Amino acid sequence: MSRLVEPRVLKGFRDYPPALMIPRERLMETARRVYRSYGFAPIDTPAIELTEVLLAKVEPGAEINKQLYRFKDAGDRDVALRFDLTVPLARFVAQHYTELGLPFKRYHLGTVWRGESPQAGRFREFMQCDFDTIGTLSNAADVEIALVINDLFDALGFDRFAIRVNNRLVLNGLLSQLGLDRKTSALLRSLDKLAKIGREKVIEEMGREAGVTPERAAPVIALAETTGSNADVLDELDRRFADNEEAKKGVANLREMVAVFQTAGVPDGRLRVDLSICRGLDYYTGTVYETFLLDKPEIGSVCSGGRYDNLAGTYTKQSLPGVGASLGLDRLLAAMEALDLVPKTATPAPVLVLQFDATRYGDYQRMARTLRAAGIGTEVYPDAKKLGQQFQYAERRGFRVGLIAGGNEFAQGAWKVKNLATKEEQTVAEAEVAEAVRRLIAGAGPPPG
């Protein structure tokens, strides 16, 4: 026999066994369903692209240059694995916008790769779940992105969450007013850390990174710290920026978003105008979004995004403004795990038909088919092993209900239906098994998968 090769994965990569993959798939399917319900359409793009294309927008000194999985393909082309879904979106829309037509609303769930230092607890392969509207300057598109985020967290079963929105125009207007507009990038990168590191450190960093004195930084911090109801904050901004056209435009957009949420019937408190939200990234130019779970705010934003003026300027002269956001799948799963919202199960089917008598396998599958047709996932154990062993299998995987039938039951036209959590067993006429199972599963919480 030949030498064995040790089965292992690369550092920074991981396998997803069923217990991890079942909740991931559930999240991804919910995201797809909600995105679609708003008319966002799915696309996919190649995982491998020409390096020239992927790095078209990237500055030579940027971190991502070092993180890229880059290599020569068999045709000696310089290629790389995509490191996000925004660059491929830009390339895709620049290439296809005439056939696609604008506005173009797409979602994209896809794997991306970055050779990050694995010590940081980060993975080198992860999934992004983006949705964007391209080709319109209308604030309606911005409002809609926030509505999608609301429905997404609703659909995921959350009630206690907040979408925090701001508009860069407000910040830009203020910085212009203060004569600080040439330091916008550095100031916003610092301001973005306000919640995390506190005002003192932000002021310190603004001095260090942007050369701005504490006195000049003060009104920026003060604006970010404005608190109150949405109406109060907006009124305050109206007063503050009565003569500032840029900021006024931002305030008007925020005001429209708040009004539409109300008219559309979204529960109060879901949308919060928060002037401390600015997103560190340079390319946002209007609305910015972050989403927090109120029971786990320390994990950070689980869905973020914003408006950008020019998505694809490196590929086309066509101006392609857009607005979108991205669900942080791994962060959200970690939060749900911590909040005990992830059912512990390694089976997507709640019911196991045990195999008591190998000669009756057809009958076991017949019952399983009846349950499947009723929308209840049902596995049949493949061997007529000892029942104890089959129950052990059921327990280990997290099945909810076991079905057993042997000579006695078949003679009676009945099945034993066992609640695997309580170990209670009842004998049920064949025609009533589906209903009995449904009741047991409903009693035990939502079905897995």
Place this chain on the structure above:
Amino acid sequence: MSRLVEPRVLKGFRDYPPALMIPRERLMETARRVYRSYGFAPIDTPAIELTEVLLAKVEPGAEINKQLYRFKDAGDRDVALRFDLTVPLARFVAQHYTELGLPFKRYHLGTVWRGESPQAGRFREFMQCDFDTIGTLSNAADVEIALVINDLFDALGFDRFAIRVNNRLVLNGLLSQLGLDRKTSALLRSLDKLAKIGREKVIEEMGREAGVTPERAAPVIALAETTGSNADVLDELDRRFADNEEAKKGVANLREMVAVFQTAGVPDGRLRVDLSICRGLDYYTGTVYETFLLDKPEIGSVCSGGRYDNLAGTYTKQSLPGVGASLGLDRLLAAMEALDLVPKTATPAPVLVLQFDATRYGDYQRMARTLRAAGIGTEVYPDAKKLGQQFQYAERRGFRVGLIAGGNEFAQGAWKVKNLATKEEQTVAEAEVAEAVRRLIAGAGPPPG
């Protein structure tokens, strides 16, 4: 302004715009739903693995060596992109079977990469949709794979399809009897082409590749050409192999499969014992499956697989037999396209709310939310452009229903509901819009997405 980079994809790769991606996602979701309903659980594995791990089972002369996307990563490790999902499954199960427990039923939908010659019309990046049961020798698992295939094509909306099954033990038994067992691989590779190239060419190839004379090849071809009902074929095999233990085992397994399909209530004709099915691959050792669309048989098998004795022998001494199959997503989509079964639409939402009056955007989103809550995907056009332009957008994307409301309608508490195919328009009271839309969509066939 800096030089533009031409937006393009690599040869052999492709973008999936919405019109292609919507039916792909629908297929993948149906596959997941059916796999789950039988208790197959999802897993995922890294796209990048150590080359040593991926090639553990591959012979030095094999084609795949040349097709591999192989490179050195930043840590100078010899790595490659996965070229199928079977090798990662073998590695995964060898690595984790003690935690997973056996039997282990998994499905895996994942992208794989092969640097095939793009002239052949093949893509270098494609999706595989595998499902397998690992760790049991029970024929029940083999029967179940066929049941899953049946339910899968049922769920995809097909009625006219056939799952053709055979068992390698029958073929092996025959070849042993004929003293040809040392030529099994070459003979089965030729026999596999019977439907495609015909008996004369197969006999010729058997002579050329296996050194077997037409006289000795004749009984092999004759067996493969046995026709008749499942019962007739099985009875014929019983007579033919009364003294051949190996073949008898294969026949008994096929007989059980036929019986279970009947008991479980699967329509007659779905499962067909077909002794010409052998799958060219060396590693199958028992049941083999192919699936044909009766209205498009020339496209070949759209779901194939079989039983193998030893999945992971290169990674572990633990014996891991298995049985499984793989849905040929791209081939099936091509067939569905040719059969006109793919709805032509670039929107996952059937309804478009037109924006007639920008100040009523909140009301438009309110109505859209009502429809979404009723399970009807609804997009709101983001700009108050001319209605003609908005209708053009709707038509281009394939929306079914348009909703329009302006001052008159809001005054009446009503909406105009327009069937975008027939251009008929009706005015409907707000509370009845969802029902009116539902009727229109139902009348126009199943909703997209």
